[in-house]
Amino acid sequence: MMNEIDDKTVVKATQGDKNAFRLIVLHYAQAVNRLAYRYTADASHAEDIAQETFIKAFQAIGRYQSKAKFSTWLLRITTNTSIDYLRKANRQLAHSLDQECPQLELAEDGIDTVDQLDLNQRLMRAMSDLSDVERLAITMKHHQGYSIEETAQELKIKSNACKQTIFRAVRKLRKQLKVEVSA
Template identity: 30%
Template structure:
C-alpha cells in the first residue's frame, strides 16, 4: 500500500484529480470511523471527514513524502476532532438518529453472517456502551485510545500523528485504559 500511496500522492501533488479521488477512496471510511469514535456523532464525523479531505487537498503541496501519508491524514483528522471538542456547543440536528434507532448506524453494516438477532442486539448494546464510555474520556485519552485500539496504529505512528513522545503516548494509553475501565464499571 505504501508504494501505491506514494505514487498516488506524487500524482495528486502534480494536480492529478483522479489520483486524489483514489486517495479519498482509500481513506474515506477510515477517516469517518476515526472521527466517529472520537466525536460520537455521525453528522459531526461526516463533517470532520469532509473537512479533512478539503484540508488535505488545500495543503497537499506541503505534504512531506518522507513520512507516511496515513500519518499525515490521521493527524489532520485527529486535530479537527480535538478542535471540534474544544468548541463543542450543544447542537441538535434533525438528521441525528432518534432514540431507539441505534441499530440503523454504520455498525449494522458490519458483516456478521453467523450472528442471531439476539447476538446482534447484545453486540450492538456492547458497542454503544463502549462508544458512550469512550466519548466521556478526555480528548487526549480518547484520541490515543481510538488510534491504538480502533485504528490499530503502532505507538510510533500515534507519536507521529499527535506529535508527542512515545513515552507520553504510553502514559496516555495506560491512563485512558484505566479511565475507560472505570467508566465501564459504572455503566
C-alpha cells in the same frame, strides 16, 4: 494494516492533479470516517470531520513528505481535525480528571435493561458514554498508536493526567466485557 494507495497517485496529487486527489478520497474515505467516528461516537460529527479532513489535506498536500506513509499523514490530520472539532463544539475536553463519568454510572446501574444487548452494542454504548477526552485518549493510544506523551501533547493535558484518563476509559470499557462474562 491499512492498504496504502500507490505512490504515483500521491505524487500526482501533490503536483495539483485533482483527479489523483479524487482517487485518494475514494481510497481513504471510509478509514477517515471510521476514525472520526471512533473519536466522536457520532455519525454526523464523523461526516463533518471526514469532509474537513480531506479539504485540509488537499490544501496541505504540497507539504506531504513521502518519508511517512500517506495514511499516517492523513489520519494524523483526521485526529487533529477531530480534536479541533470537539473543542469548537464547546464540549468539555479536559473535564475534571478526578470525577467519574456520570453517564457510564447510569449505564452500569441500568445493567438489567442493557444486558440483553449484544457485546458490540454495549461496547458501542460504553464508547459513546465515555467523555470526549477519554474517547480521544484511548483511541489515539490504542488504535492509532500514539505514545502517552504525544497524546497528552495533542490533547493539551499533562502526561500523568493522560495516563489516568486512558486508565479510566479502559476500566469503563472492560466493565462491559465482565458484564458479558457474568451474564
